[in-house]
Amino acid sequence: MNETREFQEIAHCGGQVIFTVSRDENGRRRYQITWQSSRPVPAAIYAIYALSQGIPVADLPMGGVGAPWPEPPVPGCVPVFIASDSEGKFGFQCPRCDQYWRTKGGASICPYCGVKAGRHEFLSAAQRVYVQLYCEKLDEALSADDDGAHVINMDAVADAAGKNVEKPPFYYAEQSQQKQFDCSACGEFNDILGRFAYCSVCGTRNDLSEFEESTIPAIRDNLNRGAIPSNCLKDIGSAFDAFVRQYAGQLIRNRPMRSARRARIGKMRFHDLAATRRELLGGFDIDICEGLTELEIATVTRSFQRRHVYEHNGGEVDEKYLRDSGDTSVRLKQTIREAQAGVHEFASLVLRMARNLHRGFHDIYEPTKAAIDRYAEKKRLEALQRQHPVPLLNTAGPRLRGE
Ligand SMILES: [Zn+2]
Numbered sequence: 001m002n003e004t005r006e007f008q009e010i011a012h013c014g015g016q017v018i019f020t021v022s023r024d025e026n027g028r029r030r031y032q033i034t035w036q037s038s039r040p041v042p043a044a045i046y047a048i049y050a051l052s053q054g055i056p057v058a059d060l061p062m063g064g065v066g067a068p069w070p071e072p073p074v075p076g077c078v079p080v081f082i083a084s085d086s087e088g089k090f091g092f093q094c095p096r097c098d099q100y101w102r103t104k105g106g107a108s109i110c111p112y113c114g115v116k117a118g119r120h121e122f123l124s125a126a127q128r129v130y131v132q133l134y135c136e137k138l139d140e141a142l143s144a145d146d147d148g149a150h151v152i153n154m155d156a157v158a159d160a161a162g163k164n165v166e167k168p169p170f171y172y173a174e175q176s177q178q179k180q181f182d183c184s185a186c187g188e189f190n191d192i193l194g195r196f197a198y199c200s201v202c203g204t205r206n207d208l209s210e211f212e213e214s215t216i217p218a219i220r221d222n223l224n225r226g227a228i229p230s231n232c233l234k235d236i237g238s239a240f241d242a243f244v245r246q247y248a249g250q251l252i253r254n255r256p257m258r259s260a261r262r263a264r265i266g267k268m269r270f271h272d273l274a275a276t277r278r279e280l281l282g283g284f285d286i287d288i289c290e291g292l293t294e295l296e297i298a299t300v301t302r303s304f305q306r307r308h309v310y311e312h313n314g315g316e317v318d319e320k321y322l323r324d325s326g327d328t329s330v331r332l333k334q335t336i337r338e339a340q341a342g343v344h345e346f347a348s349l350v351l352r353m354a355r356n357l358h359r360g361f362h363d364i365y366e367p368t369k370a371a372i373d374r375y376a377e378k379k380r381l382e383a384l385q386r387q388h389p390v391p392l393l394n395t396a397g398p399r400l401r402g403e
C-alpha cells in the first residue's frame with residue numbers, strides 16, 4: 001500500500017449530532033438524538049451507551065431499520081453517536097498497551113497485544129473527551145428552560161483538520177498508520193502500526209497471509225530471476241525466524257508459564273529446528289512439523305544448518321556444521337553452494353511449518369467465528385448479486401430516542 005500515507009491526520013467525516021428536546025403529554029422532558037451528514041466523504045457511525053458523566057459503559061449495536069435499541073446496562077445511560085473519519089474508518093486505542101489503530105468499526109481485540117474487550121473500551125483518548133463533551137452538551141440541552149434543537153457541529157471539526165487554526169470544541173481526528181490490510185479470514189479493514197498483527201475484528205493473525213502471499217513469493221521471485229541461491233536460503237531462514245517470533249511473542253505474553261520458560265523463549269532464535277519444535281510442542285502442544293515426513297524434517301534441518309554456515313562463516317564448512325549435520329559429503333573449510341531447486345524446496349517446507357504454527361496458535365486463541373461467518377455469507381451474496389444484479393435501496397439515517 002501507499003507508504004507516503006503513514007501517520008497523516010485524517011479528518012473527521014463531519015455531520016451534525018442534533019438533540020431535539022421536547023415534553024410528553026405529562027410534561028416530562030424527553031429527547032431524540034439524530035445524526036445527519038451531507039458531506040461528500042465516506043461516513044459511518046456506531047453508537048455506545050455512556051453514563052451521563054461521559055463514561056462509556058457498553059456498546060449499543062444498531063440493528064436493522066425499525067429494530068428496537070437494546071436496553072442500557074444501567075438506567076440513565078445516554079446513547080452516544082461516534083462518527084468515522086472521512087475515509088469511513090474509526091480510530092481505536094488499547095487500554096492495555098495504549099497502542100492506536102484504525103478499522104471499520106467492529107473492533108473486539110487489540111491487534112498488538114491481543115487483549116479482548118468491548119468496542120466501547122477501545123475508544124481513543126480523543127474520542128473519550130468527545131464523549132464527555134457530548135454528554136455535557138446533552139445535559140445542558142435537557143437543563144435549558146426551552147425545548148428545541150441543540151446541535152453539535154462536527155462539520156466545523158472536519159473543516160479544522162490539517163489547518164493551523166484554533167480547533168473547535170469537540171475536535172478530534174484520526175491518523176493513518178503503516179500497514180493497511182483486509183483480513184484474509186473476515187475481510188475487515190485494519191490499519192496498524194508496523195506490519196504484523198491480529199485482525200482487530202476477528203482476531204486472526206495476518207502473519208501467515210503476509211508470509212505465504214508476500215514474503216516467500218518475493219524470495220522465490222528473486223531466486224528465479226537469478227539471485228544467489230545461498231542468499232535466498234538465508235532470507236527464508238530469517239523470514240521464518242521473524243514469523244515464529246511473532247507467535248512466540250504472543251504466547252509468552254498471554255499464556256501463563258514459568259518465568260524461566262518465558263525468558264528462554266523470549267531470547268530464542270528459531271533456526272534450530274529441533275529446539276524450536278521441542279519448545280512449541282512441550283509448552284503449547286503445537287507441532288510445527290506436523291505432516292512432514294522424517295526425510296522432510298531432515299531436509300529442512302539441514303537447510304537451517306547450512307544457513308548458519310552462510311550467515312556466520314562466509315559459506316565455509318566449520319566444525320559445528322560437520323558435527324550437527326553429519327554431512328559426510330564435504331570437508332572442513334570447503335565452500336558449500338546451494339542449488340535453486342533445493343532452496344525452493346526449503347521455502348515449501350518452511351511454508352508448511354508456518355501453516356502448522358498458525359493453525360496451532362489459533363486453536364489456542366480462537367478467532368471470532370461470527371465475523372468470519374458474516375464474511376463467508378457476504379461473499380456468497382455478492383456472488384449471487386453478480387448473477388442477478390438489483391438496485392440498492394436508500395435507507396433513512398439512524399435516529400435514537402431517550403426519555
Ligand atoms: Zn493492546
Ligand SMILES: [Zn+2]
Binds near residue numbers: 187204371
Ligand atoms: Zn479478521
